């Protein structure tokens with residue numbers, strides 16, 4: 001296993017961070033849904049035996065069961081071999097009592113009395129302002145001072161401006177970002193990764209394969225990668241590209257089978273900072289362009305066309321349409337818009353939106369095509 005030195009914390013972390021959220025579920029003897037303890041334990045221990053020393057879970061994963069099963073797998077001396085990361089859910093947080101209660105519950109579930117990397121889960125700018133007012137910074141300071149957590153961190157889903165506000169708003173030890181070769185301008189993006197690096201804050205990567213979409217790539221992208229190197233899979237291209245960044249501490253990979261675990265152990269062993277040649281970087285940039293050419297409508301999401309008098313969610317529909325073509329997938333979330341009467345079929349072609357669109361799109365016509373595709 002390759003390790004990466006985190007200057008700020010003075011520790012070495014494995015390039016492959018085991019994401020525990022995708023362990024398979026099964027039924028117990030009472031018919032209740034549970035995490036498959038045998039498989040999850042085997043995967044966790046095989047990864048640790050293979051050199052992984054960073055494990056990522058959260059209060060809410062596997063319908064709230066994940067931490068318990070991670071805790072079971074970490075018995076028999078495995079806990080001491082890893083940096084354990086879990087996340088505090090804050091969407092229902094109403095004060096410090098809630099924070100302390102959740103933390104104690106998490107320790108109990110995990111069978112440990114301390115957490116290495118404790119993350120405030122899924123921060124947006126709005127959530128950050130809320131929990132800051134509720135005293136999250138003092139709470140994290142207190143847990144650190146008592147040795148109950150080693151590092152105070154956050155995971156993030158919002159835009160760059162919100163990221164800048166949060167990352168500079170407290171003395172964070174790490175941040176966890178959605179980042180991959182397609183998301184360089186999405187969420188915190190490449191600019192966010194670079195800012196964290198400049199501040200000396202290590203970055204843990206999530207969604208490195210964009211929910212599996214960069215593993216099961218469309219045939220033209222697959223051929224492109226194959227032509228550049230017949231021995232490298234799309235998964236390896238994606239992880240190799242991430243590990244090339246010096247700002248990246250570890251890349252989380254959510255594993256659900258032993259085969260994936262072993263594959264990841266081998267792939268990350270071939271990664272390093274700065275390992276990618278100019279030609280390889282160019283290959284990834286070209287793959288990104290192949291994806292982008294699949295875009296149906298170059299909608300910027302500016303929302304100038306909104307609100308539609310009929311409630312049609314124009315930019316959301318265009319985003320789903322693009323996404324579906326780019327990644328060659330059926331997007332089931334369109335159904336929700338249909339149920340809420342916010343889908344493209346509600347358009348009465350009043351054309352009010354067209355006057356406001358700076359791109360000059362024929363929105364009603366495009367909505368018809370989008371609906372045909374998404375509703376198929």
Ligand code: SF4
Pocket residue numbers: 307308309310311312314346347348349350351352353354363364367
């Ligand atoms: S043309 Fe359709 S989408 Fe545009 S404002 Fe009118 S009803 Fe809404």
Ligand code: SF4
Pocket residue numbers: 298299300301302303304305306314315318356357358359360361363
């Ligand atoms: S105004 Fe045009 S570019 Fe902006 S969100 Fe609406 S359709 Fe997209």
